[in-house]
Amino acid sequence: MTKINKEQLKNMRDLIKTINKNEILVSMGTCGIAAGGDKIYEILKQEIKERDLENIISVKKTGCLGLCFCEPNLIIRLQGLPEIAYGFLNDEIAYKIITEHIMKKSIIDDYVIFLPSIDLFGNNKNHIENGLKYVFVWEPDKKKNLYNTLIKRITSKNLENKIKVFSTKYIGITNKNPILKVLPDNIFYTNFNEDDLDKIIENHFIKNNPMNTFMLLKENKYINIKENDKQHKQIRLVLRNSGYVDPENINDYISRDGFTALEKVLFEMSPDKVIEEVKKSGLRGRGGAGFSTGLKWEITKNVQSDIKYVICNADEGDPGAYMDRSVLEGDPFSVLEGMAICGYAIGSNKGYIYVRAEYPLAIKRLQMAIDKSKEYGLLGNNILGTDFSFDIEIRLGAGAFVCGEETALIASVEGKRGMPKPRPPYPAVEGLWFKPTVINNVETWANIPVIINKGSDWFASIGTNSSKGTKVFAITGKIKNPGLIEVPMGTSVKEIIYEISGGILNNKKFKAAQTGGPSGGVIPDEHIDTPIDYESLQKIGSMMGSGGMIIMDEDDCMIDVAKFYVQFTVDESCGKCAPCRIGGKQMLETLKLISSGKAEESDIDRLKRIAFAMNKASLCGLGQSAPNPVISTLKYFEYEYIEHIRDRKCKTGKCRDLITYVINPEKCIGCGACALRCPVTAISGEKRKPHNIDQLKCIKCGECFITCKFGAINKT
Amino acid sequence: MTLQKEEVKLPQELLDFIKNNKDKKGYEIMILHKVQELYGYVPRKVAMELSRKINIPLAKIYGVITFYHIFKLNKPGKYKIQVCMGTACYLKGGQDILGEIENILGTGVNTTTEDGLFSIEIVRCIGCCGIAPAMMINDKVYGNLKKEQLIEILGEYTKLEGKEMKNDKN
Numbered sequence: 063m064t065k066i067n068k069e070q071l072k073n074m075r076d077l078i079k080t081i082n083k084n085e086i087l088v089s090m091g092t093c094g095i096a097a098g099g100d101k102i103y104e105i106l107k108q109e110i111k112e113r114d115l116e117n118i119i120s121v122k123k124t125g126c127l128g129l130c131f132c133e134p135n136l137i138i139r140l141q142g143l144p145e146i147a148y149g150f151l152n153d154e155i156a157y158k159i160i161t162e163h164i165m166k167k168s169i170i171d172d173y174v175i176f177l178p179s180i181d182l183f184g185n186n187k188n189h190i191e192n193g194l195k196y197v198f199v200w201e202p203d204k205k206k207n208l209y210n211t212l213i214k215r216i217t218s219k220n221l222e223n224k225i226k227v228f229s230t231k232y233i234g235i236t237n238k239n240p241i242l243k244v245l246p247d248n249i250f251y252t253n254f255n256e257d258d259l260d261k262i263i264e265n266h267f268i269k270n271n272p273m274n275t276f277m278l279l280k281e282n283k284y285i286n287i288k289e290n291d292k293q294h295k296q297i298r299l300v301l302r303n304s305g306y307v308d309p310e311n312i313n314d315y316i317s318r319d320g321f322t323a324l325e326k327v328l329f330e331m332s333p334d335k336v337i338e339e340v341k342k343s344g345l346r347g348r349g350g351a352g353f354s355t356g357l358k359w360e361i362t363k364n365v366q367s368d369i370k371y372v373i374c375n376a377d378e379g380d381p382g383a384y385m386d387r388s389v390l391e392g393d394p395f396s397v398l399e400g401m402a403i404c405g406y407a408i409g410s411n412k413g414y415i416y417v418r419a420e421y422p423l424a425i426k427r428l429q430m431a432i433d434k435s436k437e438y439g440l441l442g443n444n445i446l447g448t449d450f451s452f453d454i455e456i457r458l459g460a461g462a463f464v465c466g467e468e469t470a471l472i473a474s475v476e477g478k479r480g481m482p483k484p485r486p487p488y489p490a491v492e493g494l495w496f497k498p499t500v501i502n503n504v505e506t507w508a509n510i511p512v513i514i515n516k517g518s519d520w521f522a523s524i525g526t527n528s529s530k531g532t533k534v535f536a537i538t539g540k541i542k543n544p545g546l547i548e549v550p551m552g553t554s555v556k557e558i559i560y561e562i563s564g565g566i567l568n569n570k571k572f573k574a575a576q577t578g579g580p581s582g583g584v585i586p587d588e589h590i591d592t593p594i595d596y597e598s599l600q601k602i603g604s605m606m607g608s609g610g611m612i613i614m615d616e617d618d619c620m621i622d623v624a625k626f627y628v629q630f631t632v633d634e635s636c637g638k639c640a641p642c643r644i645g646g647k648q649m650l651e652t653l654k655l656i657s658s659g660k661a662e663e664s665d666i667d668r669l670k671r672i673a674f675a676m677n678k679a680s681l682c683g684l685g686q687s688a689p690n691p692v693i694s695t696l697k698y699f700e701y702e703y704i705e706h707i708r709d710r711k712c713k714t715g716k717c718r719d720l721i722t723y724v725i726n727p728e729k730c731i732g733c734g735a736c737a738l739r740c741p742v743t744a745i746s747g748e749k750r751k752p753h754n755i756d757q758l759k760c761i762k763c764g765e766c767f768i769t770c771k772f773g774a775i776n777k778t
Numbered sequence: 779m780t781l782q783k784e785e786v787k788l789p790q791e792l793l794d795f796i797k798n799n800k801d802k803k804g805y806e807i808m809i810l811h812k813v814q815e816l817y818g819y820v821p822r823k824v825a826m827e828l829s830r831k832i833n834i835p836l837a838k839i840y841g842v843i844t845f846y847h848i849f850k851l852n853k854p855g856k857y858k859i860q861v862c863m864g865t866a867c868y869l870k871g872g873q874d875i876l877g878e879i880e881n882i883l884g885t886g887v888n889t890t891t892e893d894g895l896f897s898i899e900i901v902r903c904i905g906c907c908g909i910a911p912a913m914m915i916n917d918k919v920y921g922n923l924k925k926e927q928l929i930e931i932l933g934e935y936t937k938l939e940g941k942e943m944k945n946d947k948n
Binding site: 092093095096097130131133378379380381382383384387419420421422455457458459460461462463474475476477478479480495536538539540544545576579610612614618623626627630636 | 802803804805806807808810811841842845846847848849863864865866868869870901902903904905906907908909910912917918919920921
């Protein structure tokens with residue numbers, strides 16, 4: 063492949079778009095592979111070869127769809143059927159996909175899943191030409207009552223050849239009541255009773271007149287773009303290609319308008335115009351702090367210097383967050399394109415991507431993307447035949463959380479210990495090797511091509527007044543549907559938990575959501591309606607952070623959570639400044655005293671004083687924000703701290719030292735199973751008589767509690 | 779006792795890597811990554827040789843190695859177990875998984891079993907929160923772990939070595 067110019071890129075794109083693709087896209091991000099995606103891929107590949115189907119359909123690896131709870135999953139595009147996603151896959155279903163879906167063009171019941179947003183950037187039309195309707199039924203209780211009723215009704219009207227009914231485990235949104243989805247019309251119905259079912263069949267399926275009355279509208283007031291279908295809560299800008307393209311294939315990216323933004327800035331926009339556009343879009347740094355991206359670029363552009371640098375911060379160290387990894391694994395080209403656009407705007411021709419060494423797949427795919435882009439002349443010297451040159455190099459992180467802080471990151475790229483420096487001077491003025499440097503994180507970069515392509519007004523019509531666009535969250539913890547979600551700014555925590563992610567696991571009670579990782583805080587039940595934007599979160603003592611959202615239920619102890627985060631920052635403190643090094647350690651020791659019942663009430667004040675000092679006097683963001691988990695749990699759950707100190711009790715049973723296990727003599731039948739299991743022989747008693755636990759010997763491991771089949775052991 | 783200068787021959791792959799990249803600014807950490815990739819850790823002898831080769835004081839190299847968690851000074855086990863202790867895994871019982879592994883192998887975090895087969899480490903988030911609790915053994919990720927599965931999983935590796943998994947509990 064020789065380097066291409068503007069004309070050739072356009073011709074190429076037009077050509078790729080006309081190819082009607084029959085393909086299977088297997089989600090193979092790190093977690094997709096861990097869930098068994100690689101095995102599914104191998105089976106499909108082999109079966110297609112053995113059955114001579116290679117001319118009919120191809121199998122590709124893609125990044126993550128974000129639907130971690132239904133992995134392994136895949137998307138199939140096949141002429142004559144709507145685009146279908148399958149989830150919860152196993153070997154058997156993989157074989158069925160070949161024999162049923164591909165060979166007989168018949169959709170497999172029970173395993174179809176739906177994506178949680180519409181595809182704004184694809185050009186793939188549903189291949190439907192047969193007038194069939196496909197109806198999918200989702201029922202929260204999974205009992206299939208509605209499914210069976212619907213089949214009966216349709217059979218009694220002799221419509222079974224025109225309407226195909228399927229059951230599904232995930233329909234893209236969650237709701238209290240059952241939902242129907244009709245393809246190819248892409249319409250959701252909900253909140254109907256059995257009588258209404260006949261009306262829907264009559265009007266929609268026979269007269270082809272969809273019924274507004276029962277349509278499910280999840281309208282989100284924060285999406286004001288005309289493409290929005292008003293039935294989804296999510297909108298994918300950053301994750302626009304993730305799961306839809308083969309991340310190792312540049313043509314796939316090009317076919318979805320890849321590199322059109324770079325082309326546009328190089329041939330139609332001056333550097334100032336680019337900066338103006340990014341400023342107008344209202345995009346703010348997605349790494350957490352929320353500084354205006356356009357403004358940062360402008361400052362760097364205005365500094366006089368022969369050399370300037372562009373850095374992508376992909377050192378995603380926040381435990382419980384993996385948005386950036388998914389973007390890098392699923393759509394690496396978009397990050398490269400964003401960086402190149404910035405290079406053009408600020409007058410830089412060298413970029414670095416600083417990525418965690420713990421993400422081997424992301425590194426591999428990034429390197430392939432860089433090499434391929436250079437080969438096509440979309441990176442390197444004289445991009446698209448212009449006199450603009452831009453090169454990107456990967457630098458690996460080495461497992462230091464502090465390197466997510468920009469000055470520490472710069473030190474690490476320079477090959478030194480990753481220690482932060484006081485700011486100012488800010489990196490925008492004096493950064494890498496003392497040259498002006500723009501640092502943005504992965505998610506910010508992935509937004510840039512969208513802004514250039516769709517325009518700043520389009521972008522700014524998504525989100526709230528002060529926070530524009532979308533935010534990707536990795537939602538994990540005690541939630542029914544963990545995974546990646548992308549919501550417009552302004553969406554509330556409550557909507558995210560109950561309308562997008564299915565609610566709390568095992569229907570337990572919600573206690574708090576944690577955002578911002580070790581630098582953030584908790585959002586308790588009383589603030590569950592808080593809209594997600596930079597200011598609102600800060601006001602209630604949390605922060606946007608890079609996008610980890612951890613859901614905690616009534617079984618989670620807030621002291622334990624605070625201890626977890628402080629332990630983390632103590633481990634990760636670089637040790638350069640005293641407030642962080644010493645303060646963190648003291649805070650941790652105090653929390654340990656509290657969780658082991660040895661603290662006094664004055665220790666709460668001590669915690670607050672240390673927190674204040676660390677926040678005011680630490681050198682960098684890590685130390686300044688390290689006390690946040692303690693401050694915010696104290697703010698909303700002080701009673702829990704007091705309970706631990708005064709009553710020496712931990713209601714959730716997480717603080718081991720505060721639990722006692724006792725045997726209820728009325729329930730104990732003296733089987734001796736617990737005594738056998740006890741690692742320290744603390745349980746004794748005669749056969750067939752109630753046993754007893756020696757509290758002095760007991761190490762509170764809980765083995766007896768798990769072992770007892772008669773519920774005779776009480777945990778208090 | 780006299781200190782003897784020990785001759786170490788660096789592998790050709792490493793020498794080529796250094797040669798190809800020596801003009802890149804700030805490439806020291808990338809070279810150390812390469813050393814670790816080849817040896818599994820950064821042996822002192824190699825660090826010394828490296829110091830002469832790229833003309834950076836040994837103290838500086840050690841400064842970097844000891845700052846970053848990823849670089850190891852001791853040889854890890856043939857199978858490196860990395861138990862994830864990110865927030866999601868922690869909340870879902872990562873600590874119990876770690877405890878059980880320590881029990882089964884009879885060795886603790888940051889140590890290697892006597893036969894050199896397994897070493898145990900804690901890592902902060904491998905980015906598989908959707909399938910927490912999770913761990914990695916070399917490059918393979920295991921998710922949705924339950925304590926009961928661990929004997930079997932570790933057993934697969936000992937079987938590869940032609941050994942039986944000792945199970946004290948049953």
